[in-house]
Amino acid sequence: MCTGKCSRLIGLMLLPMAFLCIGANLLLIFPNAETTYTPDNITMQVWLMGGIVGGGLFVLCPGCAAVRAGGKGCCGAGCCGNRCRMLRSVFSSLFGALGGFYCLVVSATAxxxxxxxxxxxxxxxxxxESPFKNMNESYLKNEDLWTTVCKEPQNIVLWNIVLFSIMLGLSALEVILCGIQVVNALIGVICGDCRKKGNNSDEGL
Structure with missing residues (x-):
């Protein structure tokens, strides 16, 4: 696969992941989609904004850069090709990997x-309080504890597990994709795009 097409594919995968992380984090701020418990009764990990900042905003930039790197170069085909955009994508992807890792750590801790x-x-x-924080055994597989220990908000344990798990999985994929894009973009900087001049009908941006 050409470096440009690969870059565009990675960018198009990163963008929805970033928006999903932002959405999951926003839902965590409002347990059960209610404002009753905000802001006093929300965990620190929610306020660290791992999904909004790390897996969200930090990844939107490399996602857009990767899509643009898959388009025509800043000087058009036959000149510098997409090398300039590929170089920008290298740095932005490193930035995105850092954000994804931040989201991953916050989600795993939560x-x-x-x-x-x-x-x-x-x-x-x-x-x-956080009743499961200092337990010797994991609460994740013991569903009986979820309702017997936590009385309020209703179903808060399941709410947190589902949303933080989504953020954890997405952020892990973001780190992997950003890492792949760093390598792909470096190849694009050194070797250029393998697409020939005049074959830009699918490039879009």
Whole structure:
């Protein structure tokens, strides 16, 4: 596959992943899609904005750069080709890999520590904490603990697990794709695009 076509494909994959990370993080700010618990009863990992900043905004830039690197070069075909855009894509992809890694670390930590929830029985004064943080065994596979320990918000454990898992998986893919794009763009800088002049009908940008 030509470096330009590969770059464009990677960019088109990174862009929706970035938007999905942003969406997942926004949902985490509002448990059960409610504003009742925001901002006082949200975990620190949610406020670290791993999905919005790391897996989202940090990846949008390399995604756009990769799509543009797959188009015509800044001087057109037959001159510098797409080498200039490929060079920019190298640096932006390194930037994106850093953001994806940040999101991955935040998401993994959040899954390990568990959500912030009210553990007080009904009728008693609310007691908010992270009840799974210091447990010897993982709570992830023990669904009985999810409702017996966390009384409020309803289904908060499942809410956190699903959304942080989405962010974790997407950020891992973002790191891999950005790494591939770094190598692909370096090859494009050194060797140029293998597409011939006049074969730019699928380049778009």
């Amino acid at each position: 899954l390990k520590d568990g959500p912030w929830c009210n553990i007080a029985p009904a009728g008693e004064k609310a007691l908010w």
